[in-house]
Amino acid sequence: MSGVTLSNAVKKYGDVQVIHDIDLQIDNGEFCVFVGPSGCGKSTLLRMIAGLEETTSGQIRIGERDVTRVDASERGVAMVFQTYALYPHMSVSENMGFGLRMNGHPKQVIAEKVAEASRILQLDDYLDRKPKALSGGQRQRVAIGRAIVRGPEVFLFDEPLSNLDAELRVDMRVEIARLHKEIGATMIYVTHDQVEAMTLADKIVVLRAGVIEQVGSPMDLYKDPDNKFVAGFIGSPAMNFLNGTVRGGKVVLSSLNNREVTTEVMLPAEGSRVIVGVRPQHLSISAGNGGAVLDLRERLGGVSYDYLIAKTGEKIIVENRTEDTLPESSEVIVGFGDGDAMFFDATTEKRLR
Known part of the structure; x- marks a missing residue:
């Protein structure tokens, strides 16, 4: 596993700058949450780390490697999206092992990795089912399992619970917290829900208009906000x-x-x-x-x-x-x-x- 370092990271679309000189250190094994209102740039920043958005200027490092210009497939990251993006004609087991099969891994290795991910996510009873026979929460666990079997250096989550109902959101929040505790991987998680941020994060990064407003532990931001925006955004009901x-x-x-x-x-x-x-x-x-x-x-x-x-x-x-x-x-x-x-x-x- 590896940490992530961003140095003066900038993203522009033509003349419009949406990410402004971001400096951020995410330590190895840390659970870091990007939080902020819609349009603040949190998903764009995550996609820059993933390699799905080109970084206009600045540097992104994963571990000791400069990955700023490295292709997404070579960065050693796995991303879990808001939509489950499962293949409907494949079983749970086949969906989870698909990436490894495409990369030519031996069947025995794939079976072992799928079995381990299934154990962690408690999916053993569903391995032969198709996605249509699963609940929303189970489908999201399969999507997370697909990321686990790849053995990435960094897990990236882009609002993975936003399509679930309220009860399932709580259940999956617990699942993700337990997953991080068990595998100890570096995880970066995007959400607009400050309750998710407070309950999951080791470190919260509060963003507004492409700028970091404050970085700290959940309770540091709650008890000692630097400005009115952070004070009003962290805590429910709001200050x-x-x-x-x-x-x-x-x-x-x-x-x-x-x-x-x-x-x-x-x-x-x-x-x-x-x-x-x-x-x-x-x-x-x-x-x-x-x-x-x-x-x-x-x-x-x-x-x-x-x-x-x-x-x-x-x-x-x-x-x-x-x-x-x-x-x-x-x-x-x-x-x-x-x-x-x-x-x-x-x-x-x-x-x-």
Whole structure:
């Protein structure tokens, strides 16, 4: 197995640049997730590593090899796509071993590799079935098995769960995490689902408009985001953002009846605008004239999500684990500890520290 290094990687389509000077180190055996909104360049970057997209400039290394101009088939990678791309007339076993057969491997070697991949993915009972006799989750496991038998240096996953229903997505997430634990391979995984990113990754790369916004472990990005974009993208439900103004060394929130927030971070000049971020689980509500109205309550059993609208029009989500019986349309006071707030420059959106 090998790590992957990108140095000043650039991708252009004509005059349009979609990947901007990417520098990234993915260590041997690491599970790295590219995450970001649609159109941020995460799949393009994955395809550049795979060799399916030409790198305009910069360098891509897999292990010690410079593969920037190497053909995709020679890079030592295996890719699992959003669509299963299985041959309908072949059995599971034949689909998994197809690549090895095309490369002229002996039948005994192919059988051994298919058997090992089948054991890892728990497909022994399905080896003689055709893809049409499998569920969506089983088909995706076959596609992953086809990648395993090739024995690649790096596994690449391009939104492999997006075609599955919610329950199967959870099951396959567990399968992929278990697979990584068992074989210890370097894996690079693309998703727009930050829950997948948080649960699978050793390292998350947050992308926006072809630029890396931040790289770190899931909890590093969750607890210590560098900017408002990362803070709002990592975490579910998303962080709440309220407009504040610096007054007398504190931040005043007009949306919450001029509630003052005390902080030790370096604030900009008096009168400057500051964005205050607070995660839904750090908020609470109680009855009273606090500048917000309980618009809707979403009950999910052990937890509820309260959707508030401030008198300034700002929207707030509160994670509620109490048996609160406040009726919808009630005026509420929003509470939180000053230490739970994060502060962002209103112009640059960078974190104030």
